[in-house]
Amino acid sequence: MRFDRALTVAKKDLAEFRKNKYVMITIVLMPLIVSIVLPMVYVVPINQLSRQSTSDLDLSFDDVSGYYEEVTVTNAIIYDAEFEDVSIESSILRGCIVRNSTVVNSSISESRIELGTVENTILTRCDLVDLTADVGNTVRECNYVGGNPELEKLQTVMFNVLLILIVMIPVTIPTVTASYSFVGEKVNKSLEPLLATPVTDFELLAGKAGSIFVISMGATWLSFIVAVVMVNILTEPTLGYYPLPNAYWLAGVLLLAPGMCFMSIMANVIISSRVNDVRVSQQIGGVLILPVLLFFFFSLTGMLPSEVLPMLVFSGMVFVADAAIFRLSMAVFEREEILVNWK
Amino acid sequence: MIETVGLGRSFNGKAAVEDLNLRVDQGEVFGLLGPNGAGKTTTIRMLSCLIKQSAGTAYVNGFEINKEPDAERIRSIVGVLPEAPGLYESLSAYKNLDFFTQLYGVKKDKRGKRIEELLRLLDLWDRRDEPVATYSKGMKQKIAIARAFAHDPEVVFLDEPTAGLDPQASLTVREFLMALKKEGRTVFINSHHLDEVERLCDRIAVMNRTALAVGSPKELARRYWGRTTVIELVDSRPQYIEAVKRLEFATNVRTEEGRLLVDLDDPELRNPVIIDQLTRAGARIEYVTELKRTLEEVYMKLLGGEGR
Numbered sequence: 091m092r093f094d095r096a097l098t099v100a101k102k103d104l105a106e107f108r109k110n111k112y113v114m115i116t117i118v119l120m121p122l123i124v125s126i127v128l129p130m131v132y133v134v135p136i137n138q139l140s141r142q143s144t145s146d147l148d149l150s151f152d153d154v155s156g157y158y159e160e161v162t163v164t165n166a167i168i169y170d171a172e173f174e175d176v177s178i179e180s181s182i183l184r185g186c187i188v189r190n191s192t193v194v195n196s197s198i199s200e201s202r203i204e205l206g207t208v209e210n211t212i213l214t215r216c217d218l219v220d221l222t223a224d225v226g227n228t229v230r231e232c233n234y235v236g237g238n239p240e241l242e243k244l245q246t247v248m249f250n251v252l253l254i255l256i257v258m259i260p261v262t263i264p265t266v267t268a269s270y271s272f273v274g275e276k277v278n279k280s281l282e283p284l285l286a287t288p289v290t291d292f293e294l295l296a297g298k299a300g301s302i303f304v305i306s307m308g309a310t311w312l313s314f315i316v317a318v319v320m321v322n323i324l325t326e327p328t329l330g331y332y333p334l335p336n337a338y339w340l341a342g343v344l345l346l347a348p349g350m351c352f353m354s355i356m357a358n359v360i361i362s363s364r365v366n367d368v369r370v371s372q373q374i375g376g377v378l379i380l381p382v383l384l385f386f387f388f389s390l391t392g393m394l395p396s397e398v399l400p401m402l403v404f405s406g407m408v409f410v411a412d413a414a415i416f417r418l419s420m421a422v423f424e425r426e427e428i429l430v431n432w433k
Numbered sequence: 434m435i436e437t438v439g440l441g442r443s444f445n446g447k448a449a450v451e452d453l454n455l456r457v458d459q460g461e462v463f464g465l466l467g468p469n470g471a472g473k474t475t476t477i478r479m480l481s482c483l484i485k486q487s488a489g490t491a492y493v494n495g496f497e498i499n500k501e502p503d504a505e506r507i508r509s510i511v512g513v514l515p516e517a518p519g520l521y522e523s524l525s526a527y528k529n530l531d532f533f534t535q536l537y538g539v540k541k542d543k544r545g546k547r548i549e550e551l552l553r554l555l556d557l558w559d560r561r562d563e564p565v566a567t568y569s570k571g572m573k574q575k576i577a578i579a580r581a582f583a584h585d586p587e588v589v590f591l592d593e594p595t596a597g598l599d600p601q602a603s604l605t606v607r608e609f610l611m612a613l614k615k616e617g618r619t620v621f622i623n624s625h626h627l628d629e630v631e632r633l634c635d636r637i638a639v640m641n642r643t644a645l646a647v648g649s650p651k652e653l654a655r656r657y658w659g660r661t662t663v664i665e666l667v668d669s670r671p672q673y674i675e676a677v678k679r680l681e682f683a684t685n686v687r688t689e690e691g692r693l694l695v696d697l698d699d700p701e702l703r704n705p706v707i708i709d710q711l712t713r714a715g716a717r718i719e720y721v722t723e724l725k726r727t728l729e730e731v732y733m734k735l736l737g738g739e740g741r
């Protein structure tokens with residue numbers, strides 16, 4: 091393997107890509123939409139869920155601190171009290187401990203809320219511990235302990251969808267670029283003079299696959315970084331923390347994305363050996379996105395948890411498939427095979 | 434030097450090339466002549482280590498084809514013009530040549546000099562930075578030929594260098610090849626134009642699956658298809674024909690469509706004598722030309738009229 095020759099091939103391919111408007115549109119447009127436009131669309135519901143604020147409070151009396159159990163508190167302003175199994179409505183609480191209770195249309199600050207449900211309430215600088223429901227609240231600088239179930243469910247869906255789209259980038263760019271790179275070279279009949287040079291089959295494949303891998307993963311990781319920054323900027327004011335990247339996302343972007351990118355490139359080499367039309371090649375290549383969609387379908391429906399472990403396992407499966415498809419494409423991408431059997 | 438020893442290749446059980454035995458000397462321009470499907474491209478592909486042979490073997494400058502590490506050596510000392518130019522249409526002529534030459538490991542400054550030399554020779558230097566897509570068919574073919582010569586190969590294979598070109602472009606390509614011939618490389622040309630190989634090559638092999646005849650153009654012409662001088666007279670009279678028939682070297686003197694045809698071994702030497710003879714007999718001559726043989730006629734002769 092002479093690295094310089096593979097590099098020469100890669101550079102030539104990149105020069106050709108620069109002159110191909112379909113390739114350029116794909117490389118530029120797709121990451122742009124995924125990383126800038128979609129985060130804006132997707133964070134809206136997250137922010138809305140958090141922003142539905144309390145109704146106007148009609149406060150009729152002040153109250154004092156103490157311990158309350160199994161009562162209903164309405165239109166109250168309460169400091170430093172402790173509640174258990176109560177129902178609080180349209181009240182303002184500060185410095186309280188609220189356990190196993192229901193809070194609606196209120197404003198609570200610097201308090202600890204445990205095991206209850208909270209709806210349409212403004213929460214400021216609170217500790218939220220194992221809430222069973224958390225709907226329509228405005229949450230500022232709160233500390234979730236044990237999670238925010240409603241918001242988390244929504245976030246999981248939204249962030250999963252965004253991650254699907256980011257992982258689709260390294261699958262899609264190769265279907266466009268590889269079809270031009272391989273089918274194009276075939277239609278152009280430039281493979282024969284190329285194979286007449288001392289470049290080895292492997293160097294040629296490495297150069298061509300390498301150039302596609304570099305631009306695909308470059309676009310993917312750039313989109314990832316921009317998307318993370320966008321999501322964080324847009325949701326931090328309401329969430330009170332930066333939701334991304336988490337380990338699930340990192341595994342998706344650092345393992346699954348390159349694994350799928352490699353698979354897409356190799357699959358397109360094989361497809362290219364059998365078709366003579368760039369569009370047909372792209373259509374067949376599109377099928378590759380299916381296993382990824384299936385995986386995310388299970389994650390979205392909750393059949394698989396959106397956590398690192400399933401992502402690692404799935405990525406591992408992709409790597410195994412990569413090794414198999416690589417051997418297959420090596421067999422297809424062989425001088426004699428290309429000249430005699432590539433139609 | 435190229436030597437093939439019982440070289441053969443079949444596709445799906447059908448022989449495309451069979452028991453081919455050829456010898457091409459160092460610095461020789463050799464023509465492989467044959468109709469479509471004769472196995473010329475297959476031969477070049479085997480010799481340039483692009484596809485494997487199924488029988489026999491061959492040596493290019495002492496290296497055995499399709500045998501590592503010889504094959505990689507052969508690829509690096511050989512230049513190939515394939516059937517199609519196969520250039521990158523969106524890239525410039527310069528970039529195309531530079532890319533391929535770089536794959537042959539030619540250093541940057543040497544590359545630049547050689548490419549400039551070739552592009553100037555082809556009159557394409559001023560258009561070197563334009564994308565190949567804007568070039569005419571003939572220009573593309575010239576660039577592809579330049580590519581075959583750009584890395585200073587010891588042996589060059591050219592597969593139908595003027596196929597599909599208009600006469601004007603064919604002429605410039607032939608002139609280009611003539612100019613490159615002076616560089617003293619071994620050049621192996623495939624063609625189905627008798628005319629073309631006759632003009633360019635030192636020696637010719639006529640092939641159809643296997644070599645049917647080998648020799649210099651003159652030898653082959655004399656031995657197999659003869660050379661015929663065509664004389665057009667202002668008015669054709671029997672006494673003129675009789676006058677020519679009296680010359681003992683003139684064989685098969687005949688008239689066809691009012692033209693006088695004479696078979697000759699050495700027309701360059703004999704034509705002036707015939708013209709003298711005719712003029713003395715009182716004939717007035719309009720044209721003297723050589724009868725062009727088509728490859729098909731040559732085949733008929735070689736195969737004893739059984740076709741191919």
Ligand SMILES: Nc1ncnc2c1ncn2[C@@H]1O[C@H](COP(=O)(O)OP(=O)(O)O)[C@@H](O)[C@H]1O
Pocket residue numbers: 429430431444445448449467468469470471472473474475476
């Ligand atoms: N890749 C191939 N697969 C099957 N048959 C082939 C292939 N290449 C050439 N042939 C056959 O081999 C014969 C010789 O072809 P070729 O070498 O291209 O002839 P030429 O160049 O003299 O026209 C033809 O009959 C052709 O059909």
Ligand SMILES: [Mg+2]
Pocket residue numbers: 470473474475516592
């Ligand atoms: Mg041919």
